[in-house]
Amino acid sequence: MPIKNKSPHGNNIYIPTKNREDLESFALKAGVACGRTLSASRFVRYLLENYSDKALKKITTEGLK
Numbered sequence: 192m193p194i195k196n197k198s199p200h201g202n203n204i205y206i207p208t209k210n211r212e213d214l215e216s217f218a219l220k221a222g223v224a225c226g227r228t229l230s231a232s233r234f235v236r237y238l239l240e241n242y243s244d245k246a247l248k249k250i251t252t253e254g255l256k
Contacts, residue, residue, distance in 0.1 A: 206214065214231045222229030 211231070214234065218229045218231045218234035221234060
């Protein structure tokens with residue numbers, strides 16, 4: 192069952208400036224490597240689609256570090 196969006200801000204999430212800069216840098220490097228434009232948003236979706244289960248398992252077993 193999908194989680195209902197209760198935020199008045201829609202689909203936006205806050206990412207601190209330094210993390211956003213890192214995210215944009217990773218997306219740019221990945222885009223150059225694969226020969227296409229890759230937005231920071233698409234990079235995050237890729238991470239969620241491919242690594243969220245692994246991250247969830249690690250957080251629930253080891254906690255946040």
